[in-house]
Amino acid sequence: MVILNIRTAVIVVSTTLLSLVVKAQEYSWWNPATNSFPAIEGQAWPKEVGLPYDRLPARAEKTVQTNVWNISHQTAGLSIRFRTPAKEIIVRYTVSGKFEMPHMPATGVSGVDLYAIDPNGAWKWASGRYTFGDTITYKFSNLSDEAREYRLYLPLYNNVKWMQIGVPGNTAVVPLQTRKEKPIVVYGTSIAQGGCASRPGLAWTNLLDRQMDRQVIDLGFSGNGKLEPPVTALVSEIDAKVYVLDCLPNISELPPAEIQERVITAVHTLRKKRTAPILLAANSAASLQSLNGNASNAIANKALQDAYEKLQSEGVKEVYILNAAQINFDLSATVDGVHPGDAGMLEYTKAYETSLRNILHEPTGTINTTIPCRQYRELHRYDWDARHNELLTMNAAKAPKTVLMGNSITHFWGGLPAAPIARGADSWKEVMDPVGARNFGFGWDRVENVLWRVYHDELDGYNANKVYIAIGTNNLDMNTDEEIITGLRALVKAIRQRQPKAGILLSGILPRLNMEKRIVGINQGIMQMAGEEQVQFINPGTVLLKPDATIDASLFTDGLHPNETGYNKLAHFLQPYLQ
Structure with missing residues (x-):
């Protein structure tokens, strides 16, 4: 009887193992570290890392402190972007450190976190x-x-040794290129590294990555x-969009004069090579109404303010400060007072x-036409993300003199970047x-998608005519006239901020069937x-109307959408305005 039970158990175990093997074979697995192009976001030196998921280049081992080098193997701020229509996604990986810390759970220290963007640019979260x-x-x-873009955030306080992402065999993972816009670069402490978020997507650098939809380099x-x-x-x-120096919590015990010296030296080091804005952050713990608060936090923040004022007096431009009152931690903000x-x-x-957003001139409003977002509503026809990246590459290689911003009516006209349709090429x-x-x-x-593209560098680095x-x-099917005009006003302001020397031509909406009167x-x-905004209004759509x-x-x-003849009429209407 015992032997029979053992045999039964062996059969059950063998069957289970076999089913697991079969199930594994039914999945296709992708290793981001061996992808044909860089697929790991958040790395400033992707071609120089010693290990696939490092944050610093291999040469840094010879220059930085040993502790910094060891921590740079931890994957805080790294993420992986991909598309898939799979109904199930499995992520498997190994790490080299402890799973958890006394004040931070394993899901934050060693876990991953999966988010997605839907076709209209709205963020979703997947529980696992x-x-x-x-x-x-x-x-x-x-x-x-539905094929959607996913963003997988990696562990905050552990080293990823290897990782695979699996989907059922009848689907596939499509890796996405790392984003080409200039990143936000954060140099900071354990708080910047993500301590003590319960999961990676809730670390403030990763939250900011989604809120501003811009890559954050987390150092x-x-x-x-x-x-x-x-x-x-x-x-x-x-080459950053903005630099954030958030190191005060680790130097608050130093004498004020040394804090000032370190801040000023760091800013001067950046200014020798870069003109991008620099944001200095105060020690957030100073805003806590704690019974046993540390007086050194307030003293350190005063030293930071003094350093900022000295830099201002020196004429150093584009330096800003984020003080503790702006962060404004309440009593429930921290796990340990820090x-x-x-x-x-x-x-x-x-x-x-x-x-x-104030520093970068990227305001947002409360209606959708003033909230910048991406989209991929026509993924079957073209890749929105790839077209944006192609424009950034083309602009860097050769600046355009005339910029035509629009939707499919402009997209399918002609010119470069090439489109799947070119009805008005001649x-x-x-x-x-x-x-x-x-x-x-x-x-x-829509209006909000163009606003996103303007905010994400398509008009930066050159002067158009x-x-x-x-x-x-x-937007006509989902917004009121007032909402559309409000969004267009925000768009005009954003374009003028980035192209102050260009003549801005604001077109009326072109006519469309059964909407002519509106x-x-x-x-x-x-x-x-x-x-009111002092830009030129033109109405080329009149050439597409009957009497x-x-x-x-x-x-x-x-x-x-115009045909070849329609595009020809539009082109000749616009010709004198573009000279």
Whole structure:
């Protein structure tokens, strides 16, 4: 009887193992570290790292302190972007350190965190079932089969030795290129590294990554963010959108004069190579109403303020300060009087986002047309993300003289970057090429999507002669006229901030079937707003109308998109304005 039970158990175990093997074979596995192009976000030196998931280049081992070097193997701030329509995603990996700390759970220290962006640019979060052992496994199930972009955040306080991402065999993982926009670079302490978030996506640098949808290079080193010259020199190698120096918690015990010296030296080091804004952060713990608060925090913050004022008196430009009152931790913000918990991380992120949006001139509003976001509503036809990256690459290689920003009507006209459809290629070549035009049209874009692209560097680094804006038709089905005009006003302001020397041409919305009357009305409002913003309003859509003010169907393919003849009429209408 015992033998029978043992045999039965063996059969059951063997069957279970076999089913697991079969199930494993039914999955396709992708290793981000061996991808054909860099797929790990958050690395400033992807081609120089010694280990796949390191944060510093291998050569830094010879210059930085040993503690900094050891912590740089921990994957705080690193993430992986990919697309898949899979209904289930499995992440398996190994780490080399302890799973958890006394004040921080294993899910934050050693776990991963999965987020996604839907076709309209809205963020979603996926809860996962996890097991921690020799191999850590996260399983994300019951996902929709809609192809979406995922962002997987890696452990905050552990070293990833290897990792694989698996999906059912009838689906695939499509790796995404690392983002090409200039990153936010953070040099800081354990707080910047993510202590003590309950999971990686709630670390403030990762929250900021999503809130501003801009890559964050996280150089937070627990207990070792001390504004040391070797690290600051490395930071200066990165071509950043903005630099954040958040090291005060690790140097608050130093004499005020030394704190000032370290801050000023760090800023001067950055300024020798870079002109990007620098944000100095105070010690957030000073804002806590603690019964046993540390007086050194307030003293250190005063030293930081003095250093800031000295830099101002020296004429050092684009240096800003984030003080403790702006962070404004409440009594529930931290786990130990220093490190934010999840609630504190949200407060930290809010303070940083507010400050950085002011510095970078990236305001947001309360209606969707003023909230910048990406989209991939037409992924079957073109890759929105890839087109944006291609534009950034082209702009860096050769600046455009004329910029045409718009939706599919512009996208499918002609010119470069090449589109899957070019219905007006001849008129583009005749009229647009001579004025050095570049096609910044993206199919299915709305006002808020163009605002995102303006905020994400498409107009940075060069001076255009003309910027033509033709956007809004895709908002008609979801927004009021007032909401569209409000978004266009925000867009005009953003473009003027980045292209102050360019002539801005704001187009009325082009006519479309069964919406002619409404478009006449909204265009009157757009014209009034253009006058208030002192930009030129033009109304090329009039050439596509019949005398009775309805569309001339012979000039369209579908009542919305012009055909070759329609594009020819638009080109010749625009020609004198683009000279």
